[in-house]
Amino acid sequence: MEKFITFQSRAIPLQIENVDTDQIIPARFLKATDRKGFGDNVFRDWRYHKDGSANSDFVFNNSKYTGSILVAGDNFGCGSSREHAAWAITDFGFKVVVSSFFADIFKGNALNNGLLPVQVSDSFLKALLTQIQSHPETVLEVNLENQTISANDLGLSAHFDIDPYKKSCMINGYDDIDYLVNNIKLIEAFEAQKIN
């Protein structure tokens, strides 16, 4: 996994609540057996009309906005456990997703793929969306070490929480498999004494 420390980028505002993983990557694209290429179809049915033409109303198709930070509405990533959603978002080029609330499974999947979920308050999210929409050129800085997200010149800044273990994984580029495989002896000892 790629190491994550600080990151600066412009951001794309996706002001929709309850974005489910079926929207992020529709089921018909889940037939692939590797992890690559899902970015082409991220938000497929919002980005494109059924005839394949781009939907100009969708924020990804608005040339005002660009960047590797996705700022989304409350309860992002609910629904299906498909990790393809995290693969699609990272494959499209995002490094960070900001929301006021993340669904559990999506959050875990994101962290396992080097995609940082930054959870902020409702009011900060609102201020951030307003700022990006009125000034699309705004550059945000995400500092994982200090657990802050800010648009410094503007006095917009917030602290975010992250599990300390997951934080160290992100900073060092480790993943859970490394940790678990290093503990096989402990696991085997547990199996040996397990009764039920």
Add this chain to the structure above:
Amino acid sequence: MGKTLFDKVWDSHVVSTIQDGPQILYIDTHLIHEVTSPQAFNELEDRGIPVLRPEQIVATADHNTPTQNQDQPITDELSRKQLEQLSENCKKNNIILYALGHKYNGIVHVMAPELGVTQPGKTMVCGDSHTSTHGAFGAIAFGIGTSQVAQVFASQCLLLTKPKSLRVTVNGSLKNSVLPKDIILYIISKLGTNSGTGYFCEYAGNVFEDMSMEGRMTVCNMSIEMGARGGMIAPDQTTFDYVEGREFAPKGEVFENKVAYWKTLPTDKDAQFDKEYYFEAEDIEPMLTYGTNPGMGIKISEFIPEVSDASFEKSLKYMNFKKGESLINKRINFVFIGSCTNSRIEDFRVAANYIKGKQKAHNVTAWLVPGSKRVEAQIIEEGLKSIFEDAGFELRQPGCSACLAMNDDKIPQGEYCVSTSNRNFEGRQGQGARTILASPLVAAVTAVEGKIIDITKQLN
């Protein structure tokens, strides 16, 4: 202080705890299917790590399988390859696979309980969010991502932070024609789609105690739709009777010993939950959803609420519904009875009981998709198949089918589908399709009428 059912099962599976971090949780049973496992197998192979406990894995093909002509080669090339890959991966790693056509094949959350793989007190995972279904037996069961599938392959464990506990209690007498699906849709409509996020939910009260295992599975299945990673119901005699005698259930003295242990699992009287909700059974009626998440539900006789909110309005626009409107008399051209929520034999009995002697409306395409080969066989044995076919319904072969429309079972653009599945997200049942979630009874009535009617008036 006493422990909850969840605490007891969780705590007995903790291998160790990382200081200020997650715990290593041991997983007893790992269920896999074709869609969320290939990348996990690839990852292990790339890293040269073997599958640690292949005998604790059960594989089935369900998400991407056709529901017609299952004896023929699959025409869609990508689907065929995905299924072939599952067979190869299972063979290479000595994992038992109930492939398409096998008598044990079916939707993972239908076939595993049927075979007795699902048991009280177990920890179970699958790369599918509806793994919460198995909590109906008093197991800790939850959906995981593919990276976690790889972790379980490699170590039979996961690194997890223990979720908080939530209890939903429903007591009282249910009204006529209210089914388990209505109960869970009602709960989600009251609590919202993220009320359970970060929690494991226990369902308690006489309503769940009196429920069959099939009904309990329907309820636990949809726990994830309120954000909860899993749902659980205390194991009792109903549970033990269901498990006993099944293929993978313990036998003889081992079974008796297990039952003695399972009886210790229910939540202690003095246990504390982080959050509790109470509902009265008498308040629940047959439910429908009108929006694009499962929390957007109303009683069948109610009107769509008037909410001023951009996401709410986007949702109604997609559904082509108006605020304040009733769904009664809406013409419906598609009905789907199936999915891991409602494709068990009881669901088809409910539907057949209503349909018997009636005819499907001409405008309706009605697909009945059993959850497993065994359910399909039971439908035939019990004579339900001829009831369905005489009424003009199409009985298909088992699989996830139109619940997620990965195969050819797609609802056309703009059409409404009254569906017994679990998600009404935009495009879930096909691009532009509009899903209305309901019980198998409401679905059967809709198929006969060709429109939504207030069944509380007809059946009470």
